[in-house]
Each structure stands twice: as C-alpha cells, then as structure tokens.
Amino acid sequence: MIRALVLSLALILPGAALAVKPDEILDDPVLEERARDISTGLRCLVCRNESIDESNAELARDLRLLVRERLVEGDTDEEVIEFVVDRYGEYVLLNPPARGSTLILWLAGPAILLVGLGLAASYVRRRHHATAPDEDALSDAEAMRLAEIMKD
Known part of the structure; x- marks a missing residue:
C-alpha cells in the first residue's frame, strides 16, 4: 500500500516540475522565484x-516567458499580473478577485448550498409531520373484492 503511494507520487510530482523548461529559467534566483510565484x-x-x-501547453510556455520578460524589464509582481x-x-x-461579474461566481456556490440545505430540511420536516396511511383498514369495495378473490 505504502509502496504504491510512493510510486504514484514519484510518477506524478516530476511531471509538474518538468513543465518549466531549463531554457526558461532565469539566472537570478530571486527573479525566478518571483516568476514561479506569479x-x-x-x-x-x-x-x-x-x-x-504546471502546464506543458505551448501557450503556457509563452505566458511563462512573458512573465519572466516583464520581470527582467523591472515590473513589479502586480504590474506583471495586471499586464x-x-x-x-x-x-x-x-x-479571481470577488468583485463585479466574478462576485456572482463566488456567491453562487454558497447560495446553491443554502438552497439545497433548505430544500432538504423542508423535505425532512414534511416527512416527519406526515401521517402514515392506515394500511390495515380496507374500504368496503376492497373488502368485497378480496372476499371474491379468496373464494375462488
């Protein structure tokens, strides 16, 4: 069990580390650390x-290079992100920051959760207060039909 976990981690973790190619890495370790954080x-x-x-896509590589290029030009982290x-x-x-149109996305999850909990609570409350049907009593028509069936 532990061997399987260690083997899985050994196979997964290098994949993420290989996304940044050696030719992308900056010589200045401080700038490289900032680039990685961004x-x-x-x-x-x-x-x-x-x-x-983490991505090996060509566009991700272009974005990584763009981030490093902006940092080398002297931009702050905020300026790079803004760019x-x-x-x-x-x-x-x-x-994304919780403002404007993204505010709807940030609030949608908790709102749906609250609606779901409210629906579940009302269902449980209705089930709790519902009266069980009287299954033992038969109507006159049902009793007559049962008697006919039992005769045959």
Missing part, C-alpha cells in the same frame, strides 16, 4: 484548471 496563480488557457507553471490580465482577461487568474 506563474502558479495564472491559469493555462488551454488546460483550464492548471497553472501555467497579463489586461491582455487575456480575468479568466487567466486561478483565484
């Missing part, structure tokens, strides 16, 4: 739910 917060527009740091967002829209952010 890249983990930017979405690959091809892979959708991977950061550009990429201006170019590709807020969708490129893995964690």
Whole structure:
C-alpha cells in the first residue's frame, strides 16, 4: 500500500516540475522565484484548471516567458499580473478577485448550498409531520373484492 503511494507520487510530482523548461529559467534566483510565484496563480488557457507553471501547453510556455520578460524589464509582481490580465482577461487568474461579474461566481456556490440545505430540511420536516396511511383498514369495495378473490 505504502509502496504504491510512493510510486504514484514519484510518477506524478516530476511531471509538474518538468513543465518549466531549463531554457526558461532565469539566472537570478530571486527573479525566478518571483516568476514561479506569479506563474502558479495564472491559469493555462488551454488546460483550464492548471497553472501555467504546471502546464506543458505551448501557450503556457509563452505566458511563462512573458512573465519572466516583464520581470527582467523591472515590473513589479502586480504590474506583471495586471499586464497579463489586461491582455487575456480575468479568466487567466486561478483565484479571481470577488468583485463585479466574478462576485456572482463566488456567491453562487454558497447560495446553491443554502438552497439545497433548505430544500432538504423542508423535505425532512414534511416527512416527519406526515401521517402514515392506515394500511390495515380496507374500504368496503376492497373488502368485497378480496372476499371474491379468496373464494375462488
């Protein structure tokens, strides 16, 4: 069991590390660290739910190079992110800010959860207060029909 877990991790983890190619890495370790921090917060527009740091897509590579290029030119982290967002829209952010149109997305999950809990609570309350049908009593017509069936 533990061997399988270790083997799975050994196979999965290097894949993410191989996304950034050696020719992309900056010589300055401080700038490279900043580039990695920025890249983990930017979405690959091809892979959708991977950061550009994890993705092997060509567009992700282009975005990684763009981030590094902007950092080398002297942009702050915020300026780099703003530049990429201006170019590709807020969708490129893995964690978009809760404002404007994204506020609806941030609130939709909890709202749906609350509605679901309310529906479940009302269902349970109705089931609890419902009276059980009297299954033992037969109507006159049912009793006569049963008597006919039992005779045959």
